[in-house]
Amino acid sequence: MEHVKKPEWLKIKIGTNQRYTDTKRIVDTHRLHTICSSGRCPNLGECWGKGTATFMIGGAICTRACKFCNTQSGKPLPLDAEEPMRVAESIRLMKLNHAVITSVDRDDLEDLGASHWAATIRAIRELNPQTTLETLIPDFQGRGELIQMVTDTHPDIISHNMETVRRITPLVRSAATYDRSLSVIRQIADSGITAKSGIMVGLGETPEEVEQTMDDLLQHGCSILTIGQYLQPTRKHFPVAAYITPEQFTYYKIIGEKKGFTTVESGPLVRSSYHAEKHLPNH
Template sequence: MATRPIERKPDWLKIKLTTGDNYKELKNMMRGKTLHTVCEEAKCPNIHECWTNRTATFMILGDICTRACRFCAVNTGLPTELDLQEPERVAEAVEQMGLRHAVVTSVARDDLQDGGAMIFAETIRAVRRRNPFTGVEVLIPDFQGSEESLRVVLAAKPDILNHNVETVERMSDKVRAKAKYGRSLELLERSKRIAPSIPTKSSIMLGVGEEWDEILQTMDDLRAVDCNIMTIGQYLQPSVNHLPVTKYYTPEQFAELKEEGQKRGFRHVESGPLVRSSYHAHDQVQSAQQS
C-alpha cells in the first residue's frame, strides 16, 4: 500500500555524486564476481563516496530477503540462491581491493535451517586466509533467535559482531518484519556471554516516528547488554511504497546524540544524517580500540 510522497530533503542531506575510476572499477569487479553489495541493494546514500575510496559492504546469501521490513529497499521474496563458493569470491574481492577492514552482511534467510550462519562463518575464514591483516566485521540478522547459529558465527572469530535494533522499541513492530526488539537485545547479550572479547555494535535510524527520550532509552538498552559501538543515522524513504519520513533531524541534533552516547559509555558513537551501520567502519573500530 502506497504511503504519502517523499518530502523534499533538507540541504544537509545533499550528496556529491562521483563516478571516478575507482567507482567504475569496483562496480565492474562486483559484477564480474557475481557479488552483491548492500551499498547497491539498499540504495545507500554513501555509495559513491565509499566506492570511490575503495570500500564496500558485501551482501552474501543472495539479494532476495525473506522479510519485508517497511524501511528497506532490498527485494523481498522466496530466495533460490545458496552459493557455497561465495565466501571465496568475497575473499578474492577483499584481496583485490586491498581492504584493511571488510564488512559482510546478508539478507535474512529464514528459509535456511541455520539462517545462513555457516556461510557467514566460511566467509570470515576465507577472508582471513587470503587477507590475514584485514579486519572482518559481520552485520548479521537475528537468526530467528537461534543461539546455535550465533555460536557458529562467533566461532569464526569476527573482529566486530554487528546486529541492528534499527529503531526504538515502540516503533519496532511497525518498522521491522518478524524481527523483535527484545530478541535483538538478547542476541547482543548472548554474543557477549559467548565471546566477551568480541566487540558488539548496533545501529538505529531516526525519522520513523520515535521520540527523543525513546532514542536515549534505546542507548540505555544497548549499554545494558554491553554493546560497545553505536551508529545513528537519518532514515531516507527509498520509494513511495516504503515507510514515510516523519522528521529530518539536524546535524546539531545528531551531534548532541553523539555526546549522549559517549556519556553512556559506548566506546564509539558515529552519529550523523548520512551515517549508516558500516559507514567509516574501519575508523569506528580504531576509535573503539583506542578507547
C-alpha cells in the same frame, strides 16, 4: 501522512574516481551483491572511492519484508557454494584493509544461513589474513547456537542493528523483535567480541525513546552505535516522519558518548557500516 520535504543537508553529490571505478568493476565482474547498491546507500560514492564496500552474502532476495528496507524480498534462490571464495577473492583484489559483510535473512534454510556465514568468514581469513573484519548479522531468530557459529569464527566486530526504538519496531520490522535483538547483542558481547548496533531516526520516535534505546544497548554490552536519518526508499515503504537536524545528531553523539559508548557515529547520512574501519578496537 503528508510528504515531508527533504532538507538541503541531505543532498549529496556522488563523485567518482579511479578507486570507485575499480571497486565497481570488481563487484560487477564477480557477481557480488553489495548492500551499497541494493540499499541505495547515500555514501556509496565516498566508500567505493576509498575502496571499501559492504558485501551482502546469501543472495539478493530476503525472506523478510521490512517496511524501511529496499532489499528485494520473496523466495530466495539456493545458496551459492562458491560465494564465500568469490567474496574472499574480491577482498584480496580490492586490497581492502577492512571488510564489512552482511546478509539477507534466510529464514527458509534449516540453519538460517549460519554455516554459510561461517564458511565466508573462514574463506576471507584464509585469503586475507591482514584484513580486519566486521560482520553485520541478522537475528538468526534468536537461536543461540547459530549466533555462536558466527562468534566462533572471531570477526573483529559483530554488529546487529536494532533499527529503531521499541515502540516503532513492530511497525517497521517484519519479524524481528526489540528484545530478541537485544539478546543477540548480549550474546555477541558475552563472547568477548566488540558488539555494535545501529538505529535510524526520523520514523516518529522521540529523543527520550532514542536515549532509552541507548541505555538498553549499553546494558546488553553494546559498545559502538551508529545513528542515521531514515530515508524512504520507495513510495511503498514506511514514510519519513521527520528530517532530524544535524544539531540533533550532534546531541545524540554527545549524549551517547557520555552514557558510555566507546564510539557513536551520528549524522544524517550515517549508515551502519559508515567509517566502519575507524571502529576497530585500538584503531
